[in-house]
Amino acid sequence: MSNQSDSPKRALTRDDVLDAAAAMVKKNGPRALTMRKLAAELGTAVTSIYWHVGNRESLLEALVERTVTDLGEIRAQGRTPATRIVSVTRALRAQLRGHPHLVAMVHERGLTERMFQPATQALVHEVHAAGLRGGQAADVVRSLLFQVVGFVLVERNRERAPVQYPGDESLWDAGAAEHDPALAKGLAAPPDPERLFLLSVRAMVDGLLGERPAERAH
Amino acid sequence: MSNQSDSPKRALTRDDVLDAAAAMVKKNGPRALTMRKLAAELGTAVTSIYWHVGNRESLLEALVERTVTDLGEIRAQGRTPATRIVSVTRALRAQLRGHPHLVAMVHERGLTERMFQPATQALVHEVHAAGLRGGQAADVVRSLLFQVVGFVLVERNRERAPVQYPGDESLWDAGAAEHDPALAKGLAAPPDPERLFLLSVRAMVDGLLGERPAERAH
DNA sequence: ACCTGAACACCGTTCAAGT
DNA sequence: ACCTGAACACCGTTCAAGT
Numbered sequence: 001m002s003n004q005s006d007s008p009k010r011a012l013t014r015d016d017v018l019d020a021a022a023a024m025v026k027k028n029g030p031r032a033l034t035m036r037k038l039a040a041e042l043g044t045a046v047t048s049i050y051w052h053v054g055n056r057e058s059l060l061e062a063l064v065e066r067t068v069t070d071l072g073e074i075r076a077q078g079r080t081p082a083t084r085i086v087s088v089t090r091a092l093r094a095q096l097r098g099h100p101h102l103v104a105m106v107h108e109r110g111l112t113e114r115m116f117q118p119a120t121q122a123l124v125h126e127v128h129a130a131g132l133r134g135g136q137a138a139d140v141v142r143s144l145l146f147q148v149v150g151f152v153l154v155e156r157n158r159e160r161a162p163v164q165y166p167g168d169e170s171l172w173d174a175g176a177a178e179h180d181p182a183l184a185k186g187l188a189a190p191p192d193p194e195r196l197f198l199l200s201v202r203a204m205v206d207g208l209l210g211e212r213p214a215e216r217a218h
Numbered sequence: 219m220s221n222q223s224d225s226p227k228r229a230l231t232r233d234d235v236l237d238a239a240a241a242m243v244k245k246n247g248p249r250a251l252t253m254r255k256l257a258a259e260l261g262t263a264v265t266s267i268y269w270h271v272g273n274r275e276s277l278l279e280a281l282v283e284r285t286v287t288d289l290g291e292i293r294a295q296g297r298t299p300a301t302r303i304v305s306v307t308r309a310l311r312a313q314l315r316g317h318p319h320l321v322a323m324v325h326e327r328g329l330t331e332r333m334f335q336p337a338t339q340a341l342v343h344e345v346h347a348a349g350l351r352g353g354q355a356a357d358v359v360r361s362l363l364f365q366v367v368g369f370v371l372v373e374r375n376r377e378r379a380p381v382q383y384p385g386d387e388s389l390w391d392a393g394a395a396e397h398d399p400a401l402a403k404g405l406a407a408p409p410d411p412e413r414l415f416l417l418s419v420r421a422m423v424d425g426l427l428g429e430r431p432a433e434r435a436h
Numbered sequence: 437a438c439c440t441g442a443a444c445a446c447c448g449t450t451c452a453a454g455t
Numbered sequence: 456a457c458c459t460g461a462a463c464a465c466c467g468t469t470c471a472a473g474t
Contacts, residue, residue: 141405182351269439274467
């Protein structure tokens, strides 16, 4: 708990507050950001913070806003439409993982559209290049966005709760795994998120792009 | 704020506490469950609750445990492997949506494996019936579980934050939608989750089942 | 074995008062 | 325009004391 600067006194600015708040969130998550501790960190009275940012909720909102703005563009890589689309989802996932607490905060505040604008634009472009148009293209873009965000949410929660219940093979030995020891082992081991992400995104992209309306009967 | 019963006095049981807590969570979410309000609801001192359930965290844990136990089986429906798998994911999504606050609570507490045991078993069975074995089957099951849970998480957060930023077409008109008005309109309108879920799960199932190792090059 | 009130250490927020 | 301390209404949790 040290002050932001060693110089004897300086006017407290709104950006000072945001910076300190960002540091606290980055270190221990949004839950650990309390107005009082933030004030202590900044060496001011709690009430000064209220003057600069209104209240805790607006503070978090401003924080999210600032982070989203700093996220930067997403560029597709690869030659085929499928690879380019997959590369965009990977870039988006990397962005999200770079700001571990951002996804949940953004979601709780309904800024999703805004946050995913760069990724959406990139996806729209690639999906268009893949030959899709109109409502179908929109569906594909939406499916992919949901997929990536959902995956990251699940992934993050998994990391935070490291030891899963029941944890080992006990559940799958008893015939549940259809007498397939390799399957049982595969389900018992912790998943490799990198691999799983690629696998499922590729499957979805293949499924979405390969779709010919006439072929489908189920 | 009324007491649980009109009979003058009764011994407070652990189940009474859990029941009242469950009702409060169901009504206003886990955040609204405070020990003090719970005590008021039950007409006892706060400290009595501590005697019965330890503390707030164990209370929520017990609640989750009980709900998960009550979730019940999942049965596949349909004739082809693909339809049967999709039916399992739909049933799982319905279960999760039936307990709106459960998913997040379960996740925060690392009970995911346990919660999804019925769905996992059903999926393992169907994936096996589709001809997949070993590690590949495990990957498919995992991908689908991640997909469903992720989708429901995103979906739920979207419902809670109804008006999205920026909200309307303003973003997509300016050439971002590749001069495709139908696409722009599709992205601007709020998604139909039911349709989107089916669409993306089917795409993923197709992609996962249709996979022949030799065919893939990207 | 079960329940109680008092007390502690925290919260977010408001308000009147200072410079 | 900016900062302050005091105060209010909440939290979760502990503890010694009751029956």
